Amino acid sequence: MRLPLFIANRYLLAKKSHNLINIITWISIVGISVGAFALIVVLSAFNGLEQVISSMSNRLTPDVQITPVKGKTMDLTAFPMGQVKDIQGVEQVVPTITEDALFRVNDKQHIGQVKGVGLDYQKVWRMNKVVYGDADMLLSDGEHDFAIPGAGVAWHLGVNAYDPYAMLRVYVPKRGNASQMSLENGFNTDVLTVQSVFVTDQEVDEKLVLVPFEWLSELMEYKDKASNVELFLDSKADVGKVKKEVKALLGDGFTVKDQQEQQETLYKILHSEKWAVYVILTFILILATFNVVGSLSMLMIDKRKDTEILKAMGADNRLVRRIFMNEGLLISVAGGMIGLLLGILLVILQQQFGFVKFGSGGNYVVDAYPVLLKLKDVLLIFATILVVGCTSAFLTVRHATRRS
Numbered sequence: 001m002r003l004p005l006f007i008a009n010r011y012l013l014a015k016k017s018h019n020l021i022n023i024i025t026w027i028s029i030v031g032i033s034v035g036a037f038a039l040i041v042v043l044s045a046f047n048g049l050e051q052v053i054s055s056m057s058n059r060l061t062p063d064v065q066i067t068p069v070k071g072k073t074m075d076l077t078a079f080p081m082g083q084v085k086d087i088q089g090v091e092q093v094v095p096t097i098t099e100d101a102l103f104r105v106n107d108k109q110h111i112g113q114v115k116g117v118g119l120d121y122q123k124v125w126r127m128n129k130v131v132y133g134d135a136d137m138l139l140s141d142g143e144h145d146f147a148i149p150g151a152g153v154a155w156h157l158g159v160n161a162y163d164p165y166a167m168l169r170v171y172v173p174k175r176g177n178a179s180q181m182s183l184e185n186g187f188n189t190d191v192l193t194v195q196s197v198f199v200t201d202q203e204v205d206e207k208l209v210l211v212p213f214e215w216l217s218e219l220m221e222y223k224d225k226a227s228n229v230e231l232f233l234d235s236k237a238d239v240g241k242v243k244k245e246v247k248a249l250l251g252d253g254f255t256v257k258d259q260q261e262q263q264e265t266l267y268k269i270l271h272s273e274k275w276a277v278y279v280i281l282t283f284i285l286i287l288a289t290f291n292v293v294g295s296l297s298m299l300m301i302d303k304r305k306d307t308e309i310l311k312a313m314g315a316d317n318r319l320v321r322r323i324f325m326n327e328g329l330l331i332s333v334a335g336g337m338i339g340l341l342l343g344i345l346l347v348i349l350q351q352q353f354g355f356v357k358f359g360s361g362g363n364y365v366v367d368a369y370p371v372l373l374k375l376k377d378v379l380l381i382f383a384t385i386l387v388v389g390c391t392s393a394f395l396t397v398r399h400a401t402r403r404s
Contacts, residue, residue: 032335040347131198
């Protein structure tokens with residue numbers, strides 16, 4: 001062990017001549033522990049909330065989405081559908097059409113979006129987890145086509161998925177310069193039976209209705225055209241690698257986006273909130289290091305005789321400064337390690353047992369507060385503690401040695 005670190009360790013553990021210095025030292029350690037504990041717990045809570053929100057919003061979001069750079073639609077006859085499907089990790093390739101629409105049931109109406117999806121959409125395993133009703137993700141039975149509205153759309157229109165006579169009328173704008181003065185002249189319209197609804201997050205549920213691709217293509221007069229192509233990957237597939245291969249295959253005429261890029265605003269909000277809290281708690285941690293400044297200042301005064309003896313034995317000012325800088329760093333590291341270990345333990349217990357629950361009486365997606373521990377957060381917090389501790393110790397020791 002290096003001499004400065006050895007002496008600093010003795011100063012930390014040994015009893016001081018004044019008990020007040022011991023008290024302030026332990027207050028410093030406790031203060032940094034509380035800051036580190038709060039950081040790891042709060043960041044893990046944000047990670048958990050992000051995971052829950054992402055899992056809900058991503059149920060209907062493809063792993064990779066392909067859209068044309070120019071224009072509203074792409075020509076499916078020229079699109080290399082087979083080559084895309086042959087890329088390792090791709091399970092389903094689903095062309096889709098998305099358009100603003102008016103929905104009507106009897107005297108009730110609602111404005112939202114209609115999305116035409118291929119029948120392969122029914123084979124995507126995660127879709128069956130969000131669809132409820134008499135049929136499991138049934139868009140067509142070969143003879144009849146069906147609509148699957150979001151739960152919010154169904155509520156606005158008063159649609160009951162268990163009613164065998166539930167019919168949904170869809171209006172989409174006519175192509176060209178059709179008159180917009182009436183529904184008959186400005187819109188194409190048709191009726192679909194509703195046998196099921198889907199439930200994801202509220203924003204999607206209140207605007208989207210799923211319909212068969214061929215049905216919507218005919219209604220909108222889109223022959224061999226699609227708004228985009230959606231890729232659903234194997235659970236073990238590398239999304240980044242698949243995205244790169246798709247880009248290389250399609251060239252510059254198409255935009256290829258993963259889930260985070262498709263929901264860029266949502267992820268930006270989640271990340272900005274998390275890092276805003278991190279900055280606030282870091283400032284609290286900085287305030288806690290003022291105790292370290294006080295503890296170091298008093299220790300340097302208390303050990304003045306020791307430093308004089310060290311100088312008489314040949315030590316220079318640089319060695320003395322290193323001793324007390326190591327002392328400040330040891331206080332910060334001790335407090336940080338204690339806080340991190342306690343925070344990690346609490347997060348693991350919450351993950352396993354969920355003893356911190358939401359209030360009773362509410363209809364929540366999850367029963368207990370979701371948490372997710374990430375190694376990069378632990379390393380970031382520990383690095384923050386080291387930087388704050390080193391800076392405070394350096395400034396304190398430099399100021400004190402200059403005065404002496």
